[in-house]
Amino acid sequence: MSEVVLEVSDITKAFPGVVALDRVSFDIRAGEVHALVGENGAGKSTLMKVLAGLYQPDGGEIVYQGQPTKVAGPLDARQKGILLIHQELSLSPELSVAENIYLGAWPCNRFGVLKKRELYSNATRALEALGCGFGPHARVGTLSVAMQQMVEIARAEAFSANVVIFDEPTASLTDTERDQLFHTIRGLKKRGVGIVYISHKMDEIFDITDRITVLRDGQVQGTVDTRDTDLNRITRMMIGRTLDTYFVKAKPEFGAEVLRVEGLSRAGLFEDVSFSVREGEVLGLYGLVGAGRSEVVETVFGVRKADRGTLWWKGAEIDLPTPRKAIDMGMALVPESRKEQGLVLLMGGRENTSLPHLKLFSEVSVMNRAREMGVFEKYRSALSIKTTGPDQAVSQLSGGNQQKFVLAKWLCADPKLIILDEPTRGIDVGSKSAIHELIAELAERGLAVIVISSEMPEVLGVSHRVLAMSEGEVVAEFEGDALTEENLIDAVSHHRQDVAAE
Helix, strand or coil, X not given: CCCEEEEEEEEEEEECCEEEEEEEEEEEECCCEEEEECXXXXXXXXXXXXXXXXXXXXXXXXXXXXXXXXXXXXXXXXXXXXXXXXXXXXCCCCCEHHHHHCCCCXXXXXXXXXXHHXXXXXXXXXXXXXXXCCCCCCEHHHCCHHHHHHHHHHHHHHCCCCEEEEECCCCCCCHHHHHHHHHHHHHHHHCCCEEEEECCCHHHHHHHCCEEEEEECCEEEEEEEHHHCCHHHHHHHHHCCCXXXXXXXXXXXXXXXXXXXXXXXXXXXXXXXXXXXXXXXXXXXXXXXXXCHHHHHHHHHCCCCCCEEEEEECCEEECCCCHHHHHHHCEEEECCCHHHHHCCCCCEHHHHHHHHHHHHHEECCXXXXXXXXXXXXXHHHHCCCCCCCCCCEHHHCCHHHHHHHHHHHHHCCCCCEEEXXXXXXXXXXXXXXXXXXHHHXXXXXXXXXXXXXXXXXXXXXXXXXXXXXXXXXEEEEEEHHHCCHHHHHHHHHHHHHHHHHC
């Protein structure tokens, strides 16, 4: 058993109206990958911010390398050898790689003049140790997300970090980039670095970690060896129940056709896409990154312009709509990126919910605040949204609660078709299950639902029919007994091979 490099005992942290951490104890051993999992709002990020010096605990003790210690701030944490790599990278895009690695600790002479040669020499050693394929002079803004993440990790090498905390590190990475990250993490582990790994992707947790600690409502539910547990046990610790009812599929009772698309095309994105969806039906779109799924639904909703194609709405041919017309007709689009496309982060939940539908909440151009508050409270209760009040900025909420406000925003307008693009990306198991139940409920109420998901079990678990897309084309359609992982993988992979061979 490796030595404990960092330990927290009975850490408590409270914010107005909520206890985020309630006497939490947790330790990290040298040369291990220790997963920290839990639902959104369980306290994971708060605990990591305490370790990284961003928050000061209200109670408890931190012991680092055998000595009680206080982490005064992020720079103090980095100098001690504790590094937090955020999900949203904290880099300055206009500065060079070397300047970012040593940001806040640039080597200077006694007159405060930067020692450029030393800066770039030290950065080169850190990059070479990690096998990075770029140099210290590159401007960070020109690098890919995966490369920028390597710049963050190079800080661990440059400052001889003993503890590195990864917070949702693969959220924006491709499968290939994820594999490269895992290779780097295993290299850090071999050198004796203690690693904390936070992720909602349970396949990654079981692939890369040695131990798993589960938080729920700010309390530790237990710590287990990864090799001695399974997904059902971890899920039960996280949300208090097993995965038996994780996926819920609506009863297959379909009504009239709501939307039909024929020959929809946009050069360079997708070609000759046709499909239909009926009342009470959940239609899934599955494909790998770059398949064109999001671009198709954005074109249907009017966000993008099509080169050609025909749409029918409730049996009548219509012109390709604008977003405003699509909303007025009864379409709703929950976009792939809730932060960039779905929410105004500095607004509260009340204003975000009403924003696209001001006519529903106004009389003679004056907002009816009582009506707006009534709708906010209705969906806060119906979707179990955790927020301190109607005006709490949604930027302060967990990913799951943010996603629920995006859903509330569209449900309050009583749509006839709702398009959900990656509806559970970056949220916890409990919130995912709640959204799956909501999808089934909406379909059983007679809505037509289109679900785009990169998670194959999810798209199979909630959909009545699934279209397989590859390279901008619909390559297969499956329903009933044909809805299997094998069929989806076969359809997508064979089409990619055929395209590559041409």
